[in-house]
Amino acid sequence: MKSLENLMRKFEPTKDSKWAKFHPVWDALYTFAFTPNETTHNGAHIRDGIDLKRTMFTVIIALIPCLLFGIYNTGHWHYVALGEAGGYMDFFGDKLIYGLLQVLPIVIVSYGVGLGVEFIFCIKNQHAIQEGFLVSGMLIPLIVPADIPLWMVAVATVFAVVLGKEVFGGTGMNIVNIALTARAFLFFGYPTMMSGNKVWMSGIAEAGDKVPEGVTGATQLGDLASFTFPQEEWTFQSGISGFTDHWSIWDSFVGMIPGSIGETSVIAILIGAAILLYTGIASWKIMTSFVLGGLAVGFLANTFAVNPYMELDPLHHMVIGGFAFGAVFMITDPVTASQTSTGKYIYGFLGGALSITIRVFNGAYPEGVMMAILFMNIMAPMIDHYVVQSNVKRRLKRLKTA
């Protein structure tokens, strides 16, 4: 590998060459291929083997099961919408190919545009390029519907990276989750492409009368959200039992439901969660408290049910929509989450609680998870502030009692 290194070293822009401005780009490529020969100077002479690249890479590995299942699922619902395939394994190869053609361009656009923006800012500011977008770039495709036009992905990514991150100073400085900023932008900017009955099964909008009877294109969340409206608008007039008869909890767990590309399969998400928790990359405190918060409000809603949505089994809440995906990959983003241990429990719990609250009360936002996490991102510094203040008070009290 010495030869490759020498080759790369040869292309390193010197300070006075006309390419000097592009040193951050060279640096990004070089440090991608080689951990530099930088040694410790003061303080600890040895350092932990981990770096930010490894951290981000581990998260990407954890996202791979979701991506693969998402590719299959996109193809599956496409053929369901066309009325050609009912069973899981029918047209398996075709489904994969269709899914790949649908999903890969989104991934490429998301990475291309996002990294492009990062490079521009790093050249402008002469900073080293930090790895934060490696994960955001994978998250964005996984939380949008497969039929989204690529230009929308590009616009949303630019918006998220510039206004979500770079204006605050780049990786590690952002207030709200980048991927969710992109999704929120799409949700409010292009609501017809992010909600309703025409986007969740790839190709259903063009399928016309090929769509078999009974296939509406709605997601579970859409069906459930109708319960928050007057009864004549309910999808299932028989109430919540109609819903549970139509959508089995097992299908939701496996992921055989329409939805955003990567969010449907709880199994795939759990594999990711296992990787993140076992390697110690994500905080189990946030993850478990988020789930507990969701369950708690789920039970509360059961107790005080004023609409049929509130009668839904709390466990069922866990497997539909983006709840599981949010719990594992979104709320745990360390930059935007609470940074103190106690704060993490509070932050996660409130995030989970708020997700379900928004779901069961506000039919206009069927996916409460996105709103809840963005809201908690903004609240996280305040939670930390109070946690830190309690530590300060404890210290002052010790002084007085001593």
Add this chain to the structure above:
Amino acid sequence: MSKTIKIRKGLDIKLIGEADKVKATVSAPIFAIKPPDFHGLVPKMTVKAGDKVKAGSIIFTNKYQEEVKFVSPISGEIAEIVRGEKRRILAVTIKPDASNEAESFGKIDPSNMDGEAVKAALLANGFWPFIKMRPLDIVANPYDKPKAIFVSAFDSSPLAPDYDYILHGENDAFQAGLTALSKLTEGKVHLTVRSDMNIDSTFTSAKGVQINKINSKHPAGNVGTQIHHIDPINKNEIVWTVNAIDVALIGRSLLAGQFDGSRTVALTGSEVKKPKYIKTAIGANIAAIIEDNIEGDNVRYISGNVLTGDKVETTGFLGFYHNHVTVIPEGNESKFMITKGWLSPGLSKFSINRSYFSWLMPNKKYNLDTNLNGEVRSFVVTGEMEKVFPFDIYPMQLVKATMYNDIDLMENLGIYEVAPEDFALCEFVCTSKVSIQKSIRGGLDVIQEECM
């Protein structure tokens, strides 16, 4: 009234090259006392090159507090006063002679002296620099009234010297040192020993002190950890600390009536052929300590342990407070991502996370080099410092406060309780490779200037 403390947080970094319990004696050709070993000290020289000195002869004093004197560990001749930028004195080197003469101050039995007399004896004969103070982790101010004095009976850092071995049989000297210290405070002298190992009788038979127990996961051996759990420092309180080996040195010297600068040093690290203990004196030349015992050329010599020690050259010298020399490979080679870098399985990488597969071998001893293992980044990952920082203090918030110099916040978050060495493990685990010990020292400097 002893306390038993169990800390769960912390980290033992298992490295190759622990010292065998073999002692060799080395007579180094040159020694040095280095003013930079005493943070913030401005020395006022009392000797010049060519002067003859004895062990215990004053070499320089603190310019702003001339009672605090720094003495020669051996007898010989001042070889050179090494100066750096702005004529700052970096080291005073001393060539030893064979006479082994020492300034005699008459045998002192601290047990029937009062505090002022003990203090005067320690100040006059150059023992004071061994006493450090918290907050700030600098040489103690003799006019402070410490609420307690802490002595740690072990060092838990990686490859640390075994105090039980070094001080075995020094019961009288150690006890004399402790007795002297106990006269300096109206509070207690705390001696903290490991709870999970056999302790040498030097420590268990100590009298006139409170013996506390703590389990031995690093940083339990750091006196800062012990203070925090036994008698934490509040604002305006002072605690003094002395290394157990220096306590014995003080006691031994007082009993003998002359300064005894001899010191047993653990020579450790993966690049040492035969790691062992070496008997020499304070400030010995590194080349003499490591002589013919090093494998490879591209190595780093560290006076002290791998977490807090100072980088030295072979022409350098053992630090004043150090009982430990570590030699590890230099990591100044780039690492290709797939074979050794961030995409590798990482069987030879030590990490507190399990993202590298080295977690498959929990008992493996590692040969770590000085590579930063990544580039400096903004803080991204949270919660990792808390895993290795057994204080009721928020480490990341405190480090950030020191970075933007918010004095109020530093005070509130507990800057008075910490020293840079307490943050060594935080620095080790930091994914973003931030220089944390330097930040904390910077914060302490600000506090010293503004608040003390």
